[in-house]
Amino acid sequence: MxxxxxxxxxxxxxxxxxxxxxxxxxxxxxxxxxxxQQRIDFLSDTRExxxxxxxxxxxxxxxxxxxxSEGYNVVVALDGFEGLEKAKTxxxxxxxxxxxxxxxxxxxVCKRLKSDPSTRHIPVIMLTAKGETDDKVEGLELGADDYxxxxxxxxxxxxxxxxxxxxxxx
Amino acid sequence: MLDKKxxxxxxxxxxxxxxxxxxxVFFWMRANVEVRSIVEDQYQNQQLIxxxxxxxxxxxxxxxxxxxxxxxxxxEQGVPEDLFVSDFETIYKAAEIxxxxxxxxxxxxxxxxxxxxxxxYGYNLHENNNEWAFEEVRRTGEVYISEPRMTMEGIYGSxxxxxxxxxxxxxxxxxxxxxxxxxxxxxxxxxxxxNSVYLLNSExxxxxxxxxxxxxxxxxxxxxxxxxVERLDIVQAQISGQEGNGKYPDTxxxxxxxxxxxxxxxxxxxxxxxxxxxxxxxxxxRLIVSVYVKLFTVAGLSVxxxxxxxxxxxFILLNWNRSLEDEVEKKTHELxxxxxxxxxxxxxxxxxxxxxxxxxSMVSHELKTPLTAMKTSSEFLLEEKCDQDTRxxxxxxxxRNVDRQARMVDDLLDISRIESNRMNFEMENINLGExxxxxxxxxxxxxxxxxxxxxxxxxxxxxxxYADKDKLIQVFVNLLSNAVKFTPVGGEISVSAKELARKIExxxxxxxxxxxxxxxxxxFDKFYQIDSTSTRKVGGCGLGLAISKGxxxxxxxxxxxxxxxxxxxxxxxxxxKADHDQNNNDLxxxx
Numbered sequence: 016m017x018x019x020x021x022x023x024x025x026x027x028x029x030x031x032x033x034x035x036x037x038x039x040x041x042x043x044x045x046x047x048x049x050x051x052q053q054r055i056d057f058l059s060d061t062r063e064x065x066x067x068x069x070x071x072x073x074x075x076x077x078x079x080x081x082x083x084s085e086g087y088n089v090v091v092a093l094d095g096f097e098g099l100e101k102a103k104t105x106x107x108x109x110x111x112x113x114x115x116x117x118x119x120x121x122x123x124v125c126k127r128l129k130s131d132p133s134t135r136h137i138p139v140i141m142l143t144a145k146g147e148t149d150d151k152v153e154g155l156e157l158g159a160d161d162y163x164x165x166x167x168x169x170x171x172x173x174x175x176x177x178x179x180x181x182x183x184x185x
Numbered sequence: 186m187l188d189k190k191x192x193x194x195x196x197x198x199x200x201x202x203x204x205x206x207x208x209x210v211f212f213w214m215r216a217n218v219e220v221r222s223i224v225e226d227q228y229q230n231q232q233l234i235x236x237x238x239x240x241x242x243x244x245x246x247x248x249x250x251x252x253x254x255x256x257x258x259x260x261e262q263g264v265p266e267d268l269f270v271s272d273f274e275t276i277y278k279a280a281e282i283x284x285x286x287x288x289x290x291x292x293x294x295x296x297x298x299x300x301x302x303x304x305x306y307g308y309n310l311h312e313n314n315n316e317w318a319f320e321e322v323r324r325t326g327e328v329y330i331s332e333p334r335m336t337m338e339g340i341y342g343s344x345x346x347x348x349x350x351x352x353x354x355x356x357x358x359x360x361x362x363x364x365x366x367x368x369x370x371x372x373x374x375x376x377x378x379x380n381s382v383y384l385l386n387s388e389x390x391x392x393x394x395x396x397x398x399x400x401x402x403x404x405x406x407x408x409x410x411x412x413x414v415e416r417l418d419i420v421q422a423q424i425s426g427q428e429g430n431g432k433y434p435d436t437x438x439x440x441x442x443x444x445x446x447x448x449x450x451x452x453x454x455x456x457x458x459x460x461x462x463x464x465x466x467x468x469x470x471r472l473i474v475s476v477y478v479k480l481f482t483v484a485g486l487s488v489x490x491x492x493x494x495x496x497x498x499x500f501i502l503l504n505w506n507r508s509l510e511d512e513v514e515k516k517t518h519e520l521x522x523x524x525x526x527x528x529x530x531x532x533x534x535x536x537x538x539x540x541x542x543x544x545x546s547m548v549s550h551e552l553k554t555p556l557t558a559m560k561t562s563s564e565f566l567l568e569e570k571c572d573q574d575t576r577x578x579x580x581x582x583x584x585r586n587v588d589r590q591a592r593m594v595d596d597l598l599d600i601s602r603i604e605s606n607r608m609n610f611e612m613e614n615i616n617l618g619e620x621x622x623x624x625x626x627x628x629x630x631x632x633x634x635x636x637x638x639x640x641x642x643x644x645x646x647x648x649x650x651y652a653d654k655d656k657l658i659q660v661f662v663n664l665l666s667n668a669v670k671f672t673p674v675g676g677e678i679s680v681s682a683k684e685l686a687r688k689i690e691x692x693x694x695x696x697x698x699x700x701x702x703x704x705x706x707x708x709f710d711k712f713y714q715i716d717s718t719s720t721r722k723v724g725g726c727g728l729g730l731a732i733s734k735g736x737x738x739x740x741x742x743x744x745x746x747x748x749x750x751x752x753x754x755x756x757x758x759x760x761x762k763a764d765h766d767q768n769n770n771d772l773x774x775x776x
Contacts, residue, residue: 071554073582077561080579084569115550144553165557169564 618647
């Protein structure tokens with residue numbers, strides 16, 4: 016699905032005709048209505064979007080629920096590859112990245128995120144059980160904006176997320 | 186084989202030996218000259234003594250014999266009736282040197298004598314112009330002996346004139362001829378083969394020569410050429426009645442030999458003769474040679490002995506050297522080996538250290554993971570208001586993770602005990618079928634959820650094994666739950682047991698996704714998990730198989746796996762057969 020192409024077209028149609036319905040848009044773009052609806056929902060979602068990348072399902076779930084209740088739009092990925100892909104497609108406002116993952120570890124993901132022009136600007140907070148200073152330094156040097164050790168204090172994490180978002184949203 | 190050092194040693198050794206031999210030769214040559222002269226002197230002195238002996242015996246003999254005549258002549262009774270004939274006979278027989286004894290009367294006529302066949306009866310001196318000596322003794326009244334010469338009797342000899350006086354009146358002379366043959370007979374006894382004796386008179390004329398070279402009566406000087414100075418000196422000394430030693434070069438021989446002469450005077454009344462004893466220089470040489478032969482034999486043996494000792498010492502040193510070198514090489518080799526094993530041990534220790542650090546790191550991560558989920562959930566529940574469903578979700582999440590943490594702690598404790606040989610096994614005879622049934626109860630729900638069929642293939646009656654019941658169940662549960670995890674929906678798991686000679690073999694197989702050959706050798710390692718996405722969701726920390734292995738081995742068995750990707754896996758382990766005698770815990774703490 017070529018969201019890059021569809022989204023601008025939908026926006027253009029809506030701008031032209033603010034009262035236009037989804038069905039009308041769908042028929043004029045020759046797309047399925049559900050897809051149009053999905054894209055509209057996506058575009059109208061003004062919540063800040065967070066991407067969490069962690070292989071531990073339970074940790075992921077707990078955090079997702081907690082952050083969603085805080086009012087964030089949360090997207091999840093279970094490994095590095097999925098994380099990179101979703102970073103590009105979902106365009107999150109911040110990424111919470113676990114380090115100990117199978118395949119590609121967090122450091123590698125961070126490096127790639129920061130070297131890709133389309134994702135470079137997204138702030139990254141690294142989460143991990145590894146709390147050594149060397150790891151912190153490595154993470155920060157790779158371009159991470161912050162580093163939090165597990166198990167973390169939920170309040171503290173929320174505050175750090177807010178800070179990091181504030182920094183980038185000038 | 187001879188390296189530089191040994192070659193140097195050999196050279197030094199050879200040089201020393203040569204130096205020794207060289208100095209010996211040098212000193213010998215120096216000594217030789219002295220020895221020669223000493224031996225010569227000694228030899229000549231010996232010869233001189235012999236000469237003196239001979240000359241004095243000769244002197245004595247001759248003097249004695251003439252004395253006999255003198256005694257006879259000074260007979261108080263004057264001329265006896267028989268004109269001395271009986272006396273002559275006695276003396277002739279006793280003296281043994283007279284050819285003839287005669288009495289010549291005052292007229293100069295031979296009137297008596299003995300032996301009568303040699304006496305020229307009636308021979309008159311005056312008529313034959315032979316009266317000089319006769320008149321001489323009449324005048325002097327002393328004994329007179331003439332030089333030896335050929336007599337008219339055909340005898341070569343000396344004349345002895347002894348005057349006879351009776352009451353101061355000259356009555357005639359006693360006359361004796363001493364033939365040289367008689368004298369010679371005396372010599373023969375006293376000389377040996379290499380020496381030869383000659384007799385010179387005061388004029389230098391040959392009286393007697395044993396060697397036969399010089400004719401008697403001839404002048405010795407005639408045999409000497411002008412340049413034979415030493416020889417002339419010797420003859421001069423002899424003529425002047427001296428005694429001593431001398432030598433002169435032998436012109437006759439071609440070896441430059443000397444002739445050694447010892448001489449001694451023979452004084453016989455008015456006669457002054459000189460006895461000479463010649464010996465060839467070669468006699469001295471022979472003597473010296475024989476001495477040298479002995480000397481060199483000794484020296485040679487000594488040198489050989491020295492060489493022998495030297496070579497022995499050399500070989501001992503060489504051996505020492507070699508054995509030292511061997512020793513050093515051996516020690517170096519040992520050191521090298523020891524070093525290598527130390528390096529290897531060090532590497533091993535470093536590896537172990539690394540593994541330990543890795544293990545700790547893994548453990549801390551694994552323990553913190555459920556904690557994170559629990560903390561997040563509980564903090565959320567404390568702070569936020571949420572709907573019933575969400576609360577239920579969070580609480581069951583916490584619960585689930587508590588269980589998970591507990592299991593993990595148990596697993597970690599198990600693996601820690603196995604590693605430090607502190608796992609306790611309560612071994613007893615148990616029914617394998619019963620143990621299996623217990624395990625199947627544990628996993629029946631997960632299996633049903635995935636619609637997996639579990640088949641049991643056990644011999645009837647079920648075999649009895651010698652094992653720890655709870656731990657055996659733990660192993661079964663681990664293997665069966667793995668099988669369920671990795672088998673797709675609708676798959677099949679089978680458990681079978683087989684009796685071997687001394688063990689019971691149990692197999693748990695599935696037809697699931699199988700294990701990659703690369704992963705196969707690591708499957709029993711701690712924390713090893715095959716990370717396909719499907720497994721990550723299920724959780725677990727990868728200690729199950731490691732623990733199962735530890736338990737099976739601790740109970741005296743072994744475990745292995747056979748697998749093929751996408752076809753399935755079979756885990757096979759062995760257990761001890763139950764025995765009526767084995768009802769005690771003698772397999773505790775076995776690893």
